[in-house]
Amino acid sequence: MTNSKRKGKVGELEVANYLKDKGLTARRGQQYQGSPDSPDVICEEWSNIHIEVKRDEHLNIEKAIQQSTNDSRETDIPIVIHRKNREQWKVTMWLDDFIDMNMGKE
Numbered sequence: 001m002t003n004s005k006r007k008g009k010v011g012e013l014e015v016a017n018y019l020k021d022k023g024l025t026a027r028r029g030q031q032y033q034g035s036p037d038s039p040d041v042i043c044e045e046w047s048n049i050h051i052e053v054k055r056d057e058h059l060n061i062e063k064a065i066q067q068s069t070n071d072s073r074e075t076d077i078p079i080v081i082h083r084k085n086r087e088q089w090k091v092t093m094w095l096d097d098f099i100d101m102n103m104g105k106e
Contacts, residue, residue, distance in 0.1 A: 011055035012040045015081050018089065019043055037071035041081070048075060054082040061092055069094075077101065 012028045019026035025044040029051070040053040050072030054064050059082055068078035077100075079093040 007055050008040075008053070011083075012053045014055075015041050015051070015053050015089065039071070048077055050076040050078045052078070052080045054080060055085075056082065057084050059084075065092055065094070 009028075012030075016026040016028055019041070024046075026041055029039040029042040039049075039051045041051040043049065043051065050068055052064060052068035052071070061080065061082070064080045064082065065078065068080050072078040077093065077097045079091055079097075081089055081091055083089045
């Protein structure tokens with residue numbers, strides 16, 4: 001396994017475990033569904049959110065959110081959960097999706 005794939009797997013496990021620690025039901029996505037457009041992490045409580053996970057010191061966030069958008073189903077909200085080494089996890093999403101979620105339109 002290449003270093004970047006290993007780092008990706010570790011990042012996905014970190015996010016899944018983080019969500020579990022917050023009381024959510026989460027697991028890595030591709031290991032269960034197997035297709036390249038599977039979400040990196042599946043959270044049962046967020047069934048309409050497509051989660052892309054990135055652990056990258058020089059993340060191209062535009063490319064990452066576009067990947068999440070392209071890989072998600074039309075009804076899903078694409079998000080990117082990302083962090084650099086020794087930093088907190090962050091979430092990036094489209095502003096319209098954020099507004100819709102907070103107005104109960106998800």
